[in-house]
């Protein structure tokens with residue numbers, strides 16, 4: 686799935702490198718090669734490739750990663766593609782809404 690992209694700068698993914706212990710789990714579980722390890726800690730190298738699946742955050746023991754999985758633009762576009770409906774994230778009107 687590496688290479689799949691949708692919109693720029695709408696992903697909710699955040700990484701707090703100060704909490705990272707360099708375990709590499711995020712690198713191993715991310716299906717879109719969003720992370721690499723640099724100087725013993727993870728960095729985000731391709732934020733816009735993130736599809737907000739949540740796997741990295743679920744596997745990050747120190748809680749260095751936050752992502753709003755299953756909501757927002759990524760989920761809306763995936764659901765739209767699967768169902769043939771218009772994308773709707775259900776977040777319209779919120780301060781973080783991009784629409």
Ligand code: SF4
Nearest residue numbers: 705706708709711745
């Ligand atoms: S899973 Fe968390 S602690 Fe492990 S390398 Fe990734 S960000 Fe760092």
Ligand code: SF4
Nearest residue numbers: 715735736738739741
């Ligand atoms: S939420 Fe999923 S796609 Fe996004 S960085 Fe984490 S594992 Fe990769």
